[in-house]
Amino acid sequence: MSGARHNLSNFFREGISAGRLAGTANYQRVSTDFFVMYNNARNGRISGLNAVIFIANDFEGQCKFYEETLGLELASRQEDAAFFKIGNQTLGIFARSHHPEGTKRLGDATHGISHLEFLLAEADLEKTIAKLKATGAHAYGDNFADADGNLFHFKH
Structure with missing residues (x-):
């Protein structure tokens, strides 16, 4: 579980710091998707279909x-x-x-x-x-x- 949290946190943090997400039309969707994925990964829920x-x-x-x-x-x-x-x-x-x-x-x-x-x-x-x-x-x-x-x- 901690590995999933770490990877998702890094993805989100790197995207924001590199300016790839902040200030874009997709920022709200991406941040909401991240929140759902992060919480699902943290709580052991399946978060998507691979x-x-x-x-x-x-x-x-x-x-x-x-x-x-x-x-x-x-x-x-x-x-x-x-x-x-x-x-x-x-x-x-x-x-x-x-x-x-x-x-x-x-x-x-x-x-x-x-x-x-x-x-x-x-x-x-x-x-x-x-x-x-x-x-x-x-x-x-x-x-x-x-x-x-x-x-x-x-x-x-």
Whole structure:
């Protein structure tokens, strides 16, 4: 717990002292977010979602879909695992060989997760939906599917 407090305190203090936060429009939001994160870390509460990890049936197809079709930033790549940055969170794609215990827990399923909700500016929604439909990723309604059939949609 003290490590989390120390890291958050340093982040906040360094941001203020470097002038990166003070006097900006984001100052109130950042200071409020910091207060919530700091208190949650101090009180042992979960303060956010760091990553979502897919176990992929089609590892290469999934990597191509998230990098090329959705345009996510590839943060790190191994032979059988890839990590993409989505804001402050991470999307991990694992080949079945990368995480044998996780794969075993899928049971008879070939891949796993219910769906994702991506945040997307309303101004970008139409263009993104058109691109996804052009690649055949439309599933139904306002839902789309990646290379393994995992569903996702957008919130704005």
